[in-house]
Amino acid sequence: MKPLLSVENLQMHFPVKGGVFLRSVASCKAVDGVSLTVHEGETLGLVGESGCGKSTLGKCMVRLLEPTGGKVEFDGDDITHMKRHDLLPRRRDLQMIFQDPAESLNPRHTVGEIVSEPFIIHGIGDRNERQERVGELLEKVGLSASAAEKFPFEFSGGQRQRIGIARAIALNPRMIICDEPVSALDVSVQSQVLNLMMDLQSDLGLSYLFIAHDLAVVRHVSDRVAIMYLGKIMEIADADAIYENPRHAYTKALISAIPIPDPSKREEPRFLEGDVPSPINPPEGCAFGHRMEHPRWKDSVGMDLSLREVEPGHWVQPCPCCTDL
Secondary structure (H helix, E strand, O other), X not given: OOOOEEEEEEEEEEEEEEOOOOEEEEEEEEEEEEEEEEOOOOEEEEEOOOOOOHHHHHHHHXXXXXXXXXXXXXXXXXXXXXXXXXXXXXXXXXXXXXXOHHHHOXXXXXXXXXXXXXXXXXXXXXXXXXXXXXXXXXXHOOOOHHXXXXXHHHOOHHHHHHHHHHHHHOOOOOEEEEEOOOOOOOHHHHHHHHHHHHHHHHHHOOEEEEEEOOHHHHHHHOOEEEEEEOOEEEEEEEHHHHHHOOOOHHHHHHHHOOOOOOHHHOOOOOOOOOOOOOOOOOOOOOHHHHHOOOOOHHHHOOOOOOOEEEEOOEEEOOOOOOOOO
């Protein structure tokens, strides 16, 4: 089946400037050769520590950032370096929900102005039609139509995120990049927003790239899960396979850190030793093996660490110090 979104060897290197003339002296490899796909109606969870490049990858996919290298295809079209005029129609099909609704919503605009802005940009409907559509969208995400007259600061964090979701689905997109959409919310509100997103996916046929830290949340909403570390994908498989049979040492460490509510079944977590290497000067070979000072890390230097399929649909970085391949 042809994927809806396909990313091939994507790179996003930010220049690091220094010296009197602020010349580029190095590059920060935030995303360094990522390849993955998302199919129609699927939710792909993307998990990793802070600073591993998850949000940067999502922004590259929607072209909020211009990738340094690689290719992004959406519905068969290469949008990697597509001109703004040609990209505009694709914006209707590919939207984004941001992590912090307090920052992503313009505080000087009313909710109605915020949610109706996509219609104005794409020239859809007249003023009355837009107002009617805004009311429908707000009610669809669990708010009243009268909320359109208020400002974002008059709402709680969960309600603001519902406004962000209403804006994201305004143009009936086919796919939404969800950049940690519940991490800034109270635990009691997280489940409500997650259930809303799953209901919208069922009703509207949406595909999601769901970026998050909480592996328990990711398992609840995802069909497949990709594990990311220092700008690279370490492992990707069906959600059940990732949680029940992880193959990479980094994946195992992340899963062991998931809290278990039953005290009788708790196990000792595998604490990650060392520090995450700098993306400005990443180590050769396996970055995670280098961090853990694994005795076989040097064996990975110079190896081809491209993902290898170990089981149908289960891909792992074939590192001698982190896997048993």
